[in-house]
Amino acid sequence: QVKLVESGGGSVQAGGSLRLSCAASTYTYSGYCMGWFRQAPGKEREEVATIYASDGITHYGDSVKGRFTISQDNAKNTLYLQMNSLKPEDTAMYFCAAVRGTWCPPLVQDFAYWGQGTQVTVSS
16 A cells, blocks of 8 residues: 655746645555646546656656656655646646556556645636
8 A cells, every 4th residue: 555645836927837645545656657647627537747756757748848857766755746837727736656566557557556636727
């Protein structure tokens, strides 16, 4: 069982930045794929970014490429999402997720462990 707790959400104006954090209850630097997902009202949950940290492999959703950066701190068992150049369409509940394995699966439903989420609101 992996417990995940997100923090760092809030309200920001378009063009601003936020950094989300996700504290994991166990060591997830290797043996786990970690990811950030988001869900806006009335929409399906979508991948924002994933990382398999021990191999240095990252993947980003098309809508955030070049603006968001996912990273992981081995010593702190913490996952981060640096979000720059935020847009109103980035407004959503952001979730941290994890799945044990040797690679990052492509589907949202393949992730086994989820945090409670943190709200990000971007105003124009």
